[in-house]
Amino acid sequence: MLAKELVALKADNVLPTDGGVAFSGSMLTMMQANLHSRIASRVLWKLVEKAYRSEDDIFRMARDLEWPELFAVENTIKVNVTAVKSPLRSPEFVGLKVKDGICDRFRLKSGARPSVDTREPDMRIHVFLTDRMATLYLDTSGEALFKRGYRQDAGEAPLRENLAAGILGLTGWQPEQVLYDPMCGSGTFLIEAAMIARKIAPGLRRSFAFQQFKMHSDEAWQKLRSEARASENNAMFAIHGSDVSSTALAHALENLETAGIADTVSLKQLNVLDAKPIADAGIWLCNPPYGVRLDEKEKLALLYPQWGDVLKQRFAGWHAYFLTGDLDLAKKIGLKASKRTVLFNGALECRLFEYELRAGSMRGG
Ligand SMILES: C[S@@+](CC[C@H](N)C(=O)[O-])C[C@H]1O[C@@H](n2cnc3c(N)ncnc32)[C@H](O)[C@@H]1O
Structure with missing residues (x-):
């Protein structure tokens, strides 16, 4: 169902994978997916994927990325790690290594480092580990997409x-x-x-992490929102x-x-x-x-x-x-x-x- 939705949003190379659907596209496609997808939980931007053996390999993967080009040092961060069949013992330790890599890269650039906020971070970084491969993603959505902003009160056992x-x-x-x-x-x-x-x-009633990205164009975003509003009907x-x-x-x-x-x-x-x-x-x-x-x-x-x-x-x-x-x-x-x-x-x-x-x-x- 999600793959169909992404094809309709003109995403390229749409490919269902385990637990998600991969696609490629421009920043505009990413914004459209966040604004219009009714089925996705999050839209993650794949930054790097590499083979790894140790925590240090993953630290280097994080440190070598140009984080200061993606978001400001004032933005708070949180790193999530999901591991399936990884030989590394502690996902928490991997998370710390990635956070260290991001902070080192910022310090090199400006002498300052972003703070961690585990409750309401501006930027979420997701690390996925398989037995051999590590992938780092920047979360473009922020809060999960099922939070549309209309739910006042949950009631008894509501569905997502x-x-x-x-x-x-x-x-x-x-x-x-x-x-x-x-x-x-x-x-x-x-x-x-x-x-x-x-x-x-x-997604019309909520904000997204991508609005704080350095390359974000608010003009393009407001245009997408106006187009979305214009296609609503009153039937x-x-x-x-x-x-x-x-x-x-x-x-x-x-x-x-x-x-x-x-x-x-x-x-x-x-x-x-x-x-x-x-x-x-x-x-x-x-x-x-x-x-x-x-x-x-x-x-x-x-x-x-x-x-x-x-x-x-x-x-x-x-x-x-x-x-x-x-x-x-x-x-x-x-x-x-x-x-x-x-x-x-x-x-x-x-x-x-x-x-x-x-x-x-x-x-x-
Ligand atoms: C699991 S909840 C449904 C949750 C809903 N899908 C949502 O997303 O909020 C089950 C609902 O069935 C209602 N219910 C239980 N017995 C019922 C009955 N005999 N007739 C009608 N509704 C009933 C309950 O009041 C409850 O709101």
């Missing part, structure tokens, strides 16, 4: 915005179709859908949400209002067992609750078959999708899934189940 947007893509939902989330919680699916439908760029769409909890609905409404799209989504307080179809066909998409405690699990085990019955008896003609991390509960829906997609919600392995609801569809496992 970029996961919700990716799932909407996987369902094949198109803005002309009816979308219904009957357990909408803080409204993540609804908000992402409304932003897609209204063509609202996800009406059939995006509906409900939830049994009034607190959840209050969170959803607050988030919709902050995102400026409260008029695009209809919300209603309703138990899913009372849900009725708004149209003959549409996409039902939700992320039902999952139990952590045993008594919660037992209660939910009774509810899942009832949700399945609602779908079967009232929603013939619809496509239904559930995202859940609890496979035992999912089985209790009692409908035969036409598709299962493995997805990760943070570290939690989940499945997106798809059900094609035909009139008289058979019950099954």
Whole structure:
């Protein structure tokens, strides 16, 4: 899904890799990806990739880069290290070596060095180590891209915005179709859908690390933002949400209002067992609750078959999708899934189940 998005943004050499998608392009492409990608978590700029054997090799890689050409000595920094099968014992020590390399390079240039800020750094430097290769990246995004700037209150177990947007893509939902989330919680699916439908760029309400890069052109950036605003629309769409909890609905409404799209989504307080179809066909998409405690699990085990019955008896003609991390509960829906997609919600392995609801569809496992 992300590769498709990057191709549409005119990125070059788009290539899905483990845990990400590589692409090449100009600074303009980088800004476009940050502004428009609904699925990426971060846009990282690869600075150097080399074989290594020791911490000192990685120190030299960092020291040999012209950091003072990238950002100012006043910018705070943070180094993140991710290692997969690396022979080096301590990622923390590698992080210190990279920080030393960056500071040495600045000191050589100006006598001063940047400070470290582990909470809200201006510049994040990512180091990826495999068994042989070390790669250094400068983070162009800053805060992760799923932080769009509209979430006021998280509510109960909210989905990450970029996961919700990716799932909407996987369902094949198109803005002309009816979308219904009957357990909408803080409204993540609804908000992402409304932003897609209204063509609202996800990055318009936030700032990015690249705005502090030395080569940053604010003129070019403001032009991209104006172009993004100009392509928004005010059309009406059939995006509906409900939830049994009034607190959840209050969170959803607050988030919709902050995102400026409260008029695009209809919300209603309703138990899913009372849900009725708004149209003959549409996409039902939700992320039902999952139990952590045993008594919660037992209660939910009774509810899942009832949700399945609602779908079967009232929603013939619809496509239904559930995202859940609890496979035992999912089985209790009692409908035969036409598709299962493995997805990760943070570290939690989940499945997106798809059900094609035909009139008289058979019950099954
Ligand atoms: C895991 S949360 C959904 C989170 C949501 N996807 C988000 O991003 O914020 C599950 C939601 O199901 C709602 N819920 C639980 N039982 C329900 C029922 N019987 N009918 C409708 N909603 C229900 C809860 O109030 C909760 O908001």
